[in-house]
Amino acid sequence: MDTRPIGYLDSGLGGLTAVRAALELLPNEDVVYVGDTARMPYGPRPQAEVLQFTRQIINFLLSQHVKAIVIACNTATAAALPQMQAEFDIPIFGVINAGVSAAAKITRQQKIGVIATEGTVKSNRYRDGLQKILPTATIHQIAAPKLVQLVEKNVTDPKYQKQVIAEQLAGFKTESLDTLILGCTHFPLLAPQIQAVIGPDVQLVDSGAATVLEVQKFLDQAEMRQFEPRLDGVNMQFYTTGAVEIFEQAATHWLNRQHSQVKHLALIADQLQLG
Numbered sequence: 001m002d003t004r005p006i007g008y009l010d011s012g013l014g015g016l017t018a019v020r021a022a023l024e025l026l027p028n029e030d031v032v033y034v035g036d037t038a039r040m041p042y043g044p045r046p047q048a049e050v051l052q053f054t055r056q057i058i059n060f061l062l063s064q065h066v067k068a069i070v071i072a073c074n075t076a077t078a079a080a081l082p083q084m085q086a087e088f089d090i091p092i093f094g095v096i097n098a099g100v101s102a103a104a105k106i107t108r109q110q111k112i113g114v115i116a117t118e119g120t121v122k123s124n125r126y127r128d129g130l131q132k133i134l135p136t137a138t139i140h141q142i143a144a145p146k147l148v149q150l151v152e153k154n155v156t157d158p159k160y161q162k163q164v165i166a167e168q169l170a171g172f173k174t175e176s177l178d179t180l181i182l183g184c185t186h187f188p189l190l191a192p193q194i195q196a197v198i199g200p201d202v203q204l205v206d207s208g209a210a211t212v213l214e215v216q217k218f219l220d221q222a223e224m225r226q227f228e229p230r231l232d233g234v235n236m237q238f239y240t241t242g243a244v245e246i247f248e249q250a251a252t253h254w255l256n257r258q259h260s261q262v263k264h265l266a267l268i269a270d271q272l273q274l275g
């Protein structure tokens with residue numbers, strides 16, 4: 001058993017969908033979360049830049065003595081996962097492979113859609129991963145960056161949400177999908193609204209939640225899972241490079257908690273530090 005926390009990172013709030021799944025599947029594991037809100041969105045940024053940001057966050061998470069790291073961001077996974085795994089001596093998980101496997105398992109007609117950021121779509125990691133397992137599948141990828149903004153800006157007007165989602169998914173009209181991968185960790189926060197637009201027959205895949213299952217298996221095999229419940233609940237430490245109060249409200253809301261402790265991180269001499 002290893003009592004150290006698990007580290008999660010995202011460009012903003014999206015990775016909280018993985019944490020939400022972890023609260024169910026790994027209920028005794030402490031959490032350290034970094035949301036790089038000041039530099040989001042990652043989607044339109046060059047790959048090298050996203051890789052550099054990811055490296056900075058991983059270095060910070062290591063300073064917090066985490067036992068494993070989940071890159072709970074598809075864009076950062078697409079840009080940096082193999083390199084980060086090679087550079088750092090700690091188990092690092094990305095969200096793409098688990099999403100690919102989950103979709104390959106549940107698709108009935110092998111008609112799979114992917115919605116993600118521009119960076120993830122450009123990387124073709126979902127398409128390539130799916131084609132390896134299902135060489136005859138039809139795969140249609142669409143970049144839907146406006147959905148990231150709906151979440152980060154906390155847009156709750158149902159009419160406007162529906163309008164933006166319909167606009168972003170319009171490219172799927174002529175396709176008849178049976179499975180849609182939510183290839184950005186922000187998107188599960190809009191899952192009911194996306195389902196309403198795409199129709200009830202399409203199965204949605206949450207890649208962050210699928211990843212947490214993988215982490216659970218790994219911790220069990222490595223005998224690193226924390227089984228004993230914490231007396232006063234799990235310890236969750238949140239960090240953001242953006243506005244602390246906004247992050248605090250969002251984390252409290254999305255994780256259904258009474259309070260979330262959030263601290264600010266500043267970039268000083270190429271390192272993320274408290275301040």
Ligand code: DGL
Nearest residue numbers: 014041042043074075185
């Ligand atoms: N949540 C992130 C992802 O999974 C990206 C959002 C963004 O910063 O563009 O790709």
